[in-house]
Amino acid sequence: MTVRNRESGASLVVVMMVVAGLTLVGLGLLASATLSLSSTDAERDDAERRFIAEAGLQRMAGDITCSLAGSPALGRIFDNLVMLHGTHGRSRGPDGVAGTEDDVGRDYVRVPHGRGSFTIDILTFPETVEEARRLEFVDIQIRSTAELDGQKSTLSGVIRVGLRPSRVFDNAYLMDNHAWMDGWPCGSLYIHGNLRANGDVRLAGSCVRGRGTPLYERVTGTDLVGRIHDGGIIAAGAITGAQSCEGDYAVAANRHEHEDRVRMPNLSDLSLYVRAAREWNGGSAGPDGIWGTSDDTGGSTLQVWDKGLGRYRTYRACIGCNVGPDGVWNTADDLYGRDGLPGTDDDESPFMILDGRIQPIIIDGPVVIGSPGPDGVWNTADEYDASGLRPMTGAVIILGRVSGQGSIYSAGNIYIPDELAYDAPPLPHLPGSGPPPGTGYPNGPSTLFPSMAEEDIEAWLALTSTSPPAGAYRVRDADMLGLFARENIVIGRFTGGLHWDEVDAWLANPDNESREDLGADRLPNTLDADEGNGVWDVRTYGADGANQCGSGLRPAGYAPGDVVPGSGEDLDGDGRFDDRITRGSVDAYGLPSGGPSSFAFPLNINDRLDYTAADPNSAPPLDTDGDGAIWRGSPLWTDASTSHTWAEVAPDPPQFDSLQAVLYSNHAIVGVALAGPSGLHEYYGAVIARVESLFGSATTVFSHDPRLLGGARGYGIFLPRELEVQVRSWKSE
Structure with missing residues (x-):
C-alpha cells in the first residue's frame, strides 16, 4: 500500500x-x-x-x-x-x-x-x-x-x-462508522440507551424499539449535572429510515442529526493503563524503584481459579510485562510474576486463559495483559512477527462468571467463546420508576423500557446492598467489567461454527468497510477525496520536528518520515496500515495464517506452545522473553486440562441471556450467539467499535449500563482516556 x-x-x-x-x-x-x-x-x-x-x-x-x-x-x-x-x-x-x-x-x-x-x-x-x-x-x-x-x-x-x-461510553451502541440497523422486524431489536454513529444511522425497513440515555456534561458522585439532551438516536451524519421506529426513537425530538463526532480512544500504546494498573490501591515500585520486581506494592489484582492447585492464582497490574528478579527487560525470568520465583501461582504470560465457569474470576481495577515486545516500548515494530501478525501479545480468552469491578486491557484480541456474566449483577437491572425512585425494573434482561428520568437514574446509582431493605438492591457495589481490546473482540466458535459465513459476508461488505483507505471523512462509500484510491493518506513527521499541526515538536521515539499516529487514514492510531478485517484461518500446524488484519487463533488452545525445535511455519510467533517458549499461558482451564480445542469450549452457537461487560475495540466486534432460556439475547454494558458483525437471535437487546455516565468515576473499571x-x-x- x-x-x-x-x-x-x-x-x-x-x-x-x-x-x-x-x-x-x-x-x-x-x-x-x-x-x-x-x-x-x-x-x-x-x-x-x-x-x-x-x-x-x-x-x-x-x-x-x-x-x-x-x-x-x-x-x-x-x-x-x-x-x-x-x-x-x-x-x-x-x-x-x-x-x-x-x-x-x-x-x-x-x-x-x-x-x-x-x-x-x-x-x-x-x-x-x-x-x-x-x-x-x-x-x-x-x-x-x-x-x-x-x-x-x-x-x-x-x-x-x-x-x-472517553464519552463513547455514554452510549449503548456506537460505531465509528455508519450504523446499519436496517431490516429488523418489530419485536426483534430493543435498545435501552443511545444508538450512535460517527457517520449515518441507517434504519431502512427497521422497527427498532428504543429509549435513549440522557447526556450530561458531568456526573459528580450520583448527581447528574448539566443535561445536554434526552439521548436517543445520534448521528454525526444523517438518520434515515426511522419512520418505523418505536418508543422514544419514534419521537423526532429524540433523533439528533449532524452532531459532533465522538473520538475513539487510541489503545495502540497501553503505557498509561499499565501505570494506572500498577498504581492502583496505592501501588509503588518499591525500594528498588523498578516496576515489575518482587518489592512492588499494591496494584490492581486479577484472581483466577486453578482446579489443579485447588485455589486462586493472583496476578497483579500488568501480566506479561514484568522484568523479573534481575530487573532487566526481555530476559528468561520475566515470566516469574511479582514473587520473583519460577513455577509459582503468579507466573505470567502475555496470553491468558481466564475461565470462571467453576469459580468466578475476581478483578479489582484495571489489568493489562500483553507484552510491549523486546524493547519494552509499546506500539513498536518488535511486537509483530515477520508476517505482520501480533498473535501472542495480549490475547485473552475469557468466559464464565466475573466478580468485582475492573477492566482488562488486551494488547491483542479478546475471545469470548461462551457465556460471560456478572456473579453479582446490578439489582434492579436498570433504573425503574419505583417506588422507591430508581427501583421497579426487573432483576434481569427485559424488553421493558427503563426509566430515564433524572431522579430515577440518580436514585438507581445510589443503591447498594445496604439500601433498605438490606439485600434487595445492589448497583454501586455490583460487579462491573470492561473488556478493552487493542485489536478485535470475538464471540463464539469462530473456527468454523454456524452462521460465521454471514459474519464474513458483512465484514467484506463495502458498506461496512474497515480497510484504511476511506478518505478524508474516514467513512465508507461517501465518495469523498482520496477514498478507495489505493494510497494510505497520512501525515509523516518532518525533519524539522514538525508534527501533525505543521509546527511544534516531534514526540520522543519518532523519527522524520514516521507516520503521525492517528493522522489521515490511520483510523486506529497505531501508525501502521490496516487492511480489511477478516476472520482469517489456521494452517496445517494450527497457526494463524489470515494476514495482519485477521483475528485467527490457533486451533488448539494450549497452555504452552514451545517452538524450541525447527520452525514449523517459517514465521513463528514472537518469543517475547528470549527463552524459546511461545504463549506461555498458565493452565487455567477449570477442568485442569492443559489443552482444549475451540469445539470443546465454544458451543455452536453459544446461547445465553446476557453477555455482561463493556465491550470496546477500535477495530471489530464480531460473533455468533443466540438467545438463552429467557428468549432474549442481551449485550449489557456497551458495544463500541469501528465496525461490527454480530449474528444474533430473534430478540436482541442492547442495554446501556448507566453507571458508565460521566466516565464511571468512582468505580473500578477505569475507562479508556482521551485528551x-x-x-x-x-x-x-
Whole structure:
C-alpha cells in the first residue's frame, strides 16, 4: 500500500477546540475595539494592542496543542510540554520567578504583528518529565504582552490540558462508522440507551424499539449535572429510515442529526493503563524503584481459579510485562510474576486463559495483559512477527462468571467463546420508576423500557446492598467489567461454527468497510477525496520536528518520515496500515495464517506452545522473553486440562441471556450467539467499535449500563482516556 503525506488528522480536533475558544475571545475584543475606533487615537491604539496581545495568545495556544498532537502515548502526553518549555526558553533567571525580565532564551520576544509586536510567557508548566507523567491534567498559564508605540497591554489566560474518560461510553451502541440497523422486524431489536454513529444511522425497513440515555456534561458522585439532551438516536451524519421506529426513537425530538463526532480512544500504546494498573490501591515500585520486581506494592489484582492447585492464582497490574528478579527487560525470568520465583501461582504470560465457569474470576481495577515486545516500548515494530501478525501479545480468552469491578486491557484480541456474566449483577437491572425512585425494573434482561428520568437514574446509582431493605438492591457495589481490546473482540466458535459465513459476508461488505483507505471523512462509500484510491493518506513527521499541526515538536521515539499516529487514514492510531478485517484461518500446524488484519487463533488452545525445535511455519510467533517458549499461558482451564480445542469450549452457537461487560475495540466486534432460556439475547454494558458483525437471535437487546455516565468515576473499571483541552479563563491585566 502506497503511503502519502496528508494534512488531515483527528488530532487537529484538539487544536481547533483551542483556536475556537480563542477566536471567541478575539471576536469579543474585536467588537470592543470596533466601538472604540470612533473615539480618540489613544483608545484606538489601546484596542489594537489588545488585539495584538490576543494574537500572541493564539500563537502560544497553537504551540501547546501542537506539542501534544500525534502522540499515541497518553501516559507520556505531557512530556512535550516540558520540551516546549525548553524550546521556548521558559528558563527562570536569577530571581527564580517565571515570566520576569531575567528569564533567558525566550524566542517569542517582540514578534512583529501589524504595527506592533507581542511577547509571550508560559508562567506554569511541568518542571520535569517525571513530574509530567504523574499528572492527570496540566493548567498552563499564558501571558501575552503587546507593545505599540512604546505602550504595553497584557492579556493572560489558563488552558487546561488533561485526560478524561472517553464519552463513547455514554452510549449503548456506537460505531465509528455508519450504523446499519436496517431490516429488523418489530419485536426483534430493543435498545435501552443511545444508538450512535460517527457517520449515518441507517434504519431502512427497521422497527427498532428504543429509549435513549440522557447526556450530561458531568456526573459528580450520583448527581447528574448539566443535561445536554434526552439521548436517543445520534448521528454525526444523517438518520434515515426511522419512520418505523418505536418508543422514544419514534419521537423526532429524540433523533439528533449532524452532531459532533465522538473520538475513539487510541489503545495502540497501553503505557498509561499499565501505570494506572500498577498504581492502583496505592501501588509503588518499591525500594528498588523498578516496576515489575518482587518489592512492588499494591496494584490492581486479577484472581483466577486453578482446579489443579485447588485455589486462586493472583496476578497483579500488568501480566506479561514484568522484568523479573534481575530487573532487566526481555530476559528468561520475566515470566516469574511479582514473587520473583519460577513455577509459582503468579507466573505470567502475555496470553491468558481466564475461565470462571467453576469459580468466578475476581478483578479489582484495571489489568493489562500483553507484552510491549523486546524493547519494552509499546506500539513498536518488535511486537509483530515477520508476517505482520501480533498473535501472542495480549490475547485473552475469557468466559464464565466475573466478580468485582475492573477492566482488562488486551494488547491483542479478546475471545469470548461462551457465556460471560456478572456473579453479582446490578439489582434492579436498570433504573425503574419505583417506588422507591430508581427501583421497579426487573432483576434481569427485559424488553421493558427503563426509566430515564433524572431522579430515577440518580436514585438507581445510589443503591447498594445496604439500601433498605438490606439485600434487595445492589448497583454501586455490583460487579462491573470492561473488556478493552487493542485489536478485535470475538464471540463464539469462530473456527468454523454456524452462521460465521454471514459474519464474513458483512465484514467484506463495502458498506461496512474497515480497510484504511476511506478518505478524508474516514467513512465508507461517501465518495469523498482520496477514498478507495489505493494510497494510505497520512501525515509523516518532518525533519524539522514538525508534527501533525505543521509546527511544534516531534514526540520522543519518532523519527522524520514516521507516520503521525492517528493522522489521515490511520483510523486506529497505531501508525501502521490496516487492511480489511477478516476472520482469517489456521494452517496445517494450527497457526494463524489470515494476514495482519485477521483475528485467527490457533486451533488448539494450549497452555504452552514451545517452538524450541525447527520452525514449523517459517514465521513463528514472537518469543517475547528470549527463552524459546511461545504463549506461555498458565493452565487455567477449570477442568485442569492443559489443552482444549475451540469445539470443546465454544458451543455452536453459544446461547445465553446476557453477555455482561463493556465491550470496546477500535477495530471489530464480531460473533455468533443466540438467545438463552429467557428468549432474549442481551449485550449489557456497551458495544463500541469501528465496525461490527454480530449474528444474533430473534430478540436482541442492547442495554446501556448507566453507571458508565460521566466516565464511571468512582468505580473500578477505569475507562479508556482521551485528551481534552479546555480554555479555563481569560483576563486583561
